Amino acid sequence: MSLLPVLAITVGGGAIALLVRREERAATAVAVVALLATLAALAIVRPGDAAPIGGVTVVATDYGRVFLALGTLAGLGVTIIGAAAGMPRDLPAATLLGLGAATLALASSDPIVAVLAAAGGSFVAVLVTLAPPRSAGTTGTAAHHLRAVAIATAIALLAAAWLSRPTGVVAAEPEAAGLALLALATAVALRWAAIPFHRWAARVAVVVPELAVPAVILWGASVLALVILGLAETSLAVTGAPLAAERAVIVTVGVGALLLGVAAAYLHDDLGHILTYAIVADAGIVLLALGALDANAWAPVRLWLLGTVVTRTAFGAWAAAIRAAFGARRLRDLGGWARRAPLLAGALLAIAVATVGWPGLAVFDARGDVVAAATETPLTAIVLIGTLGHIGYFARIAGAGIGRRSAAVAGGLDAWPRWPVRGASIRPADASRIWRANRGPVASFVVVLLAGLAVLVAAGGLGGPRAAIGGLPRPTPSATPSPSIAPTVSPSPPRTRTPIPTSSPSPTASGSVEPSGSVDPSGSVDPSGSVSPSP
């Protein structure tokens, strides 16, 4: 089964949710049903199944399936927590349409279509930024958001078009290849709000509720990053051009984004800002992978992205549940929250474990591999220690949790289910009353589930490492090469690199795309768009 049913369900469900956007319950119900249907459709998708649509082959990959399944589960959790704790209008529609865009972006063998699809998901997220209640700053924030997405899209499209030219002789033009690499990195940095392009995201943290922050900043950015990483892997890394200066610039920005993002998250007192700067710091890892331009970085960064998307979504859901329970989002107003909400305390611990990890944990090792591929020895240690800085803000939040109980926490909701609910019995007519009385515990329970999912992915569960090695479909040029103009300079042979350590075999023959590490010695891409068996 190809990915077409997934595409149809997500886009159709998103359109319906958008049409009924004024009826919050209806939109939520549509989203829940569509997300469940998406999960069912993903369960019957077989990696390797391909469908030609409009001249482009859309290929289901193991990685795309895992990414979409995790996105769907995260979206389902966010929707349920939103129904319990309140969510911005259009979040259900944006979630579904974003998933639809991710489906096309991760399955398209044409990089330009993939970039366009990722951009579509990002533009839809602007609807969430503009959701009521609107304050004076909402329009300014949304305008910044729109500009950032538009410019990132334009840069990424130009670079993708340049790299997809029919001649395909990027190796013969090292300067152009360097510019293309810089353009790709700039697009990722802008869209992911890496420091110094983080201004719009800092504003989003104020306007958008914590629950929706990952949907607005992270989800679309991670899809675009995956597409761009795939493009860099298949079009730039194979050329063998050293691109030392360009890579040094990208690595410098990546290290800066990582360290400064972690520091900013530690210094802020507002949960929305802490979450946002944690996401900003994550951009550093993607930039490091792009700057490494090394076969040893591709699979680890894809694995790390799987964990990050789920972990940050769980963190946003946790912050939303805390706000719903205690009506506060500043740490100084949240004294003693952990004693009042032990479920959420356990969830925060799980989220911290999934974020930071320890040696041997899949996501920890993947992050270390990316850093090691991008940096030399003394800097590697500094950056690796910097990545542990995430412990700092989690410790601050935990410290507030065991501190003196604040007024907001003392007057907050109970974390435990209420049963029996006064005046209600087990009848369908009383369901809404029971739901209203237990919204806090339901939100906490779903947060715990999301945190558990984050730990599972961080530990390498759900086939993440194997899927990350398989990667995404190899890009093929969308235009037919002109027979009259043939490349006159043969590309340089690929750089010899240490192969990706594979503890488990790649997906089997018919069900896989060509693995990331393998390179066609001729430097050309397969124009047929067909998938080939993994070794």
Added chain:
Amino acid sequence: MSPALAVIGVAVLAGAVVAVAAHEGRPAILGLILALIAAPLVAAPLPPVLPLTARLVAAILVGYVLWIAMRSAPAHGRTRGSRLGWPVEALVAGAAATVGFGLGGAGAGGNPEAMSVGLALTALAIPPLVRGDALQVGIGTALLVTAVEVLRVGLAGPASPLEHLAASAVLAAIGAAVALLVDASIATGGSLEVADRRPGGARPADEGVEPVRPWYRPRLRR
């Protein structure tokens, strides 16, 4: 140079000049629609009918939702168009088009007419994108994405039908976002101005947020 492509290119740029230079909302939207409808035609060979129809529908949809959003705009939908006027914008577009044509389709399958129109559209799209006006930001966004799509034809040859469909979906998403932005600006500020800073200098987005806690506070000796 193909005369047909040249005529279509002039139509695209004329629409874009009107869109960025007009000081009233409706002419600006009409100009934008013209540019969006004609832009996919700057290709040789022409795209198939179905993708072309999708682009046409997307262009009309963008214009329609913006038109609806602008109905409640005060002062006849006055927008912050170009201060330099349309002749200057047209000259800028002409200069950029000349440079683009000179590049001559940087790729083997590209075409110089598309490079010319794409570069001119890019030059026209950037100024409105940075203006503090909701409609102008939207026009800039739509023109920029369209410009890059045309440039892409100039670089890498004709787009696939799926790419046209994806571009149509992106334009529809931009239209929805910009219509909401216009609506929000009118609802919160009574005009198309996007609130960036308050008159007193404080940023509205910083409302209710704890300032950064200083982690190092030097002790001053008295």
